[in-house]
Amino acid sequence: MQKRWQMLTDCLEGYLEILILLHDDPDPDAVASGEALRYLLEERLQMEGRIAYRGVIGRAENRALVNFLQPQMEKLPDDVTPEHTPHQAVALVDTQPGAGNSPLPQGYDADVVVDHHTDREDGAGRFRDVRPWLGASSTMMTQYLQAAELKPSRRVATALFYGIKTDTRGLSRDTSAADIAAYFYLLEFVDVDALVTIENAQVPAAYFTSLTKAMQTARVYDGVVVSYLGQSDYPDLTAEIADLLLRLEGIRWVVCVGAYEDQLNLSVRAHSEDADADAEELATKIIGEAGSAGGRNTLAGGQMPLNGANAEELVDEIRTRTLEYLDVPSSVEPRPLVP
Ligand SMILES: [Mn+2]
Numbered sequence: 001m002q003k004r005w006q007m008l009t010d011c012l013e014g015y016l017e018i019l020i021l022l023h024d025d026p027d028p029d030a031v032a033s034g035e036a037l038r039y040l041l042e043e044r045l046q047m048e049g050r051i052a053y054r055g056v057i058g059r060a061e062n063r064a065l066v067n068f069l070q071p072q073m074e075k076l077p078d079d080v081t082p083e084h085t086p087h088q089a090v091a092l093v094d095t096q097p098g099a100g101n102s103p104l105p106q107g108y109d110a111d112v113v114v115d116h117h118t119d120r121e122d123g124a125g126r127f128r129d130v131r132p133w134l135g136a137s138s139t140m141m142t143q144y145l146q147a148a149e150l151k152p153s154r155r156v157a158t159a160l161f162y163g164i165k166t167d168t169r170g171l172s173r174d175t176s177a178a179d180i181a182a183y184f185y186l187l188e189f190v191d192v193d194a195l196v197t198i199e200n201a202q203v204p205a206a207y208f209t210s211l212t213k214a215m216q217t218a219r220v221y222d223g224v225v226v227s228y229l230g231q232s233d234y235p236d237l238t239a240e241i242a243d244l245l246l247r248l249e250g251i252r253w254v255v256c257v258g259a260y261e262d263q264l265n266l267s268v269r270a271h272s273e274d275a276d277a278d279a280e281e282l283a284t285k286i287i288g289e290a291g292s293a294g295g296r297n298t299l300a301g302g303q304m305p306l307n308g309a310n311a312e313e314l315v316d317e318i319r320t321r322t323l324e325y326l327d328v329p330s331s332v333e334p335r336p337l338v339p
Helices: 002-011 028-045 060-069 137-147 154-167 177-187 192-199 205-217 237-245 279-290 311-325
Strands: 017-021 048-054 073-076 088-093 112-115 127-130 219-221 224-231 253-260 263-270 292-295 299-305
Touching: 002 127, 002 137, 017 028, 028 048, 028 060, 028 073, 028 088, 028 112, 028 137, 028 154, 060 154, 060 192, 112 137, 137 154, 137 177, 154 177, 154 192, 205 224, 205 237, 224 237, 224 311, 237 253, 237 263, 237 299, 253 279, 253 311, 263 279, 263 311, 279 292, 279 299, 279 311
Parallel strands: 017 048, 017 088, 048 073, 088 112, 112 127, 224 253
Antiparallel strands: 219 224, 253 263, 263 299, 292 299
């Protein structure tokens, strides 16, 4: 890691400012990694960092994290490539140029790319650290702090800890030895009261409306469950409900769809015991040319614009494509999850 930290330092030589971009609709891992990078560069390279993102931070726990962390973070307009000044370096964390949820297009010449999703291998990023075998970008940022011999502040440690915890579902999914090591290293610095507040954040009543709809529309086909939660209040609700549905006994695959404004959002989950699972491939097949998708073996997501199309019809198509991809015979009758 010392070498990586040295390369990162070399790459940023001559810059006094950095624009740190997160993926769209950032999750705790993205927010924590962005803030950790800002903290590291400020403390060690005296750089001034600005964090920016597009989209929505909707999930109550994620809002609580932001509320606790108070990162100097700004929301950018949707569908606009963020701009930076010539004396400002640009970093991308928890995503890569050209990924479905990336604010930077394919091949964009970012200065720094730090990510743990599937390597897009487009060479983008003068300093590029992409390690898909890790469970969280927060693990990578913890390693950078250690390499720079910088003790994390309570704020940063708590955020990184929560980033690893959520991305790996409490070290139960896509977890490597490095994630476990980072998790326990951070533990001693964590603000436990803040963590309890974040994890138990209260949710709006609309959350239960969406949850009810998701349960009522869920159909089980052998080990596959497909659910549509209708128009939802925020785009990352599909991910939350997909995680919940994956807990159903005997389930190997979950596809959860929701509409947010004029867009359809999709979350795919595969059981981690299914060694051959490729959630990213399924998400990409489902979305096709209509939108974008990305992820890893056990979890993936995607989105497509509705352009005025009927959401229910698109969901029917998504269901058909899912069952085809997973070789579920058409003779299998769908079973409602709840009566
Ligand atoms: Mn992540």
